Amino acid sequence: MNEHLAKLLFVLSTAAxxxxxxxxxxxxxxSGSHQTTPGVQVMGINHDGVGLLLFDLSDDIGRCTxxxxxxxxxxxTAAHCVERGEAILGARIxxxxxxxxxxxxxTSWIAHPEFGINSSGLVGGNDVAVLTLASTAPDTIxxxxxxxxxxxxxxxxIVRIGYGRTGHGATGDLLAxxxxxxxxxxxxxxxxxxxxxxMVVGGDDAHTWLNYDFDSGLPANDAFQVHxxxxxxxxxxxxxxSSAPVDSGGPIFIDDNGVYRxxxxxxxxARFPGTPNADVDNDLNSxxxxxxxxxxxxxxxxxxxxxxxxxxxxxxxxxSMGLATLVVIARCRRLY
Numbered sequence: 407m408n409e410h411l412a413k414l415l416f417v418l419s420t421a422a423x424x425x426x427x428x429x430x431x432x433x434x435x436x437s438g439s440h441q442t443t444p445g446v447q448v449m450g451i452n453h454d455g456v457g458l459l460l461f462d463l464s465d466d467i468g469r470c471t472x473x474x475x476x477x478x479x480x481x482x483t484a485a486h487c488v489e490r491g492e493a494i495l496g497a498r499i500x501x502x503x504x505x506x507x508x509x510x511x512x513t514s515w516i517a518h519p520e521f522g523i524n525s526s527g528l529v530g531g532n533d534v535a536v537l538t539l540a541s542t543a544p545d546t547i548x549x550x551x552x553x554x555x556x557x558x559x560x561x562x563x564i565v566r567i568g569y570g571r572t573g574h575g576a577t578g579d580l581l582a583x584x585x586x587x588x589x590x591x592x593x594x595x596x597x598x599x600x601x602x603x604x605m606v607v608g609g610d611d612a613h614t615w616l617n618y619d620f621d622s623g624l625p626a627n628d629a630f631q632v633h634x635x636x637x638x639x640x641x642x643x644x645x646x647x648s649s650a651p652v653d654s655g656g657p658i659f660i661d662d663n664g665v666y667r668x669x670x671x672x673x674x675x676a677r678f679p680g681t682p683n684a685d686v687d688n689d690l691n692s693x694x695x696x697x698x699x700x701x702x703x704x705x706x707x708x709x710x711x712x713x714x715x716x717x718x719x720x721x722x723x724x725x726s727m728g729l730a731t732l733v734v735i736a737r738c739r740r741l742y
Contacts, residue, residue, distance in 0.1 A: 440647065442567070442586045445504030449565050451659055451666045453588065454503050455548035458569045459483060459512075459537075459655065462496030469583060471568040471656030472499055472537065473668060476549045480716050481537040483655030484671050484701065485517035488535050497537070501547050502586065508547065511540045518711045531614045533673040533701045534708050535655075536715035552712060553660055553669035556704040559616055560593050563642070564660055568672060570653030571692075575622055578691030579650035589647025591618045591698075593670075595636050614705040616658075616670045620648035622686070622694035629695050632684040649675065650692045658700050670700030 442453055459481070461468035470487035474480075481499055488494065497512035518532035543549075553559070567588045571579035593616045619629035621641025630636035649656070649672045658670030677685050677696045684695035702708060 440587045440589045440645075442588055444502045448567070448588045449563075449590075449659075449666075450661075451565060451567075452548040453567050453586065454501060454546075455550055456567045456586065456657060457481070457499040457501040458584070458586075458652075459487065459499050460497065461488075461494075463490065469569065469652045470654045471570070471652065471672065473657040474501075474543055474547055474549050475536075475712075475716060476551050477716060478543040478545070478547070478549050479539055479541075481512070481539065482550075482552075482657065482668060482671065482712065483535050483537060484533045484673055485521035485535040486523060486529050486533055486673070487655045488515050488517055488537075489523060499537075499539075501543075503546060505546070508544065510543055512537045513540045514538045516715050518708065520707070529674045532708060532711070534671055534703075534711060536712060550657065550659075551665070551667045552703050552709065553662055553667040554704055554709060555662060556706075558662075559660060559669050559702070559704065560595075562592065562660060563590050564592060564618070564658050564669065565589075565666065566591055566647055566649060566653075566656070566658055566672070568649060568653030568656035570656070570672075571650040573650070573692070575620060575646070575648070575694040576686060578687070578689065578693040583650070583652035587647070590642040590645045591620070591647060592639065592641070593618050593700075594630050594639050595634065614702050614708060615673075616700045616702045618648075618698050618700070619684075620692065620694050620696050620698065621646050627684050627686065627695040629678070629684040629697055632682070632695075633678050648692045648696065648698055669703055671703065672698075673701050674699045 442448060444454055455474040457472055459470040459472045470483055472481040472483035475482050494515055498509050501508045515535055515537045517535040520532040522530040565588060569583055569586050571583045572581045572587060573579045595617060621628055623640050623643045625638060628638055628640060631638045653672045656672040657668040659666040660669040675692060675696060675698045677690050686693045686695055
């Protein structure tokens, strides 16, 4: 299984910032908890429109998470999930419903033209892609709208849903991906903060990202407070989660006046490598005290791209993918 197309975990750091792309949800109460059930809402969200993306690669099967957009013909995910052009071959998405599984083939995809991965494997800005299905999804599968309130993403609960690797905050992503899980977190610090820019994205297109940390409920693991001096925020305790490989591309929901809309897309993670450190260990593995980074849907260039990539049914989508360079003061881990 190609975990390169599966992670939604995040780990962040300065000085030697280690980052990666993401998997399944890592939980804080017990290992591998917060499993979803088809047809049963979580936090008022019908999550059945969040599916597992499968890609036939020349050497493996790649996996990511994706969400069905309003209109039922397109799926929102991360650009790094389709960075290998061959990923479109045999691509499909699996939705789990109370009545059983539904597999829908993907016929084409388009990634943001400014997206790129540099020679060190770091994910650049605009990590967003839109996939086109062969036909409109059945109306039994819920569809989601995108969040457009730029600036309204901070200091409110966010709901993370994905198929990535799982485990417990004390030990990280030790368990296999493939089961849908959910949990809560919060975008505590705006990317406009200079320190966050440097730590998370090296100043690269900072306004296009949303950043969070993985809190254990103890001050020692409050990464934003420990490393950036942000106000103390101990998280959601047993409901606090982070992302891991295969979570990549998964939707992050925010309650927008009573309607949950997609505000973020799982992209990457990182950890601070120095001492003292909020992280509970020395690995980039989605443990307590690490950071995560999501693509910001409401950033103008991301929103414009998404809306332009969802044409009328009669309009064909052409394949395109641009390359950009991400300059970061550390290594990032993609979460696919």
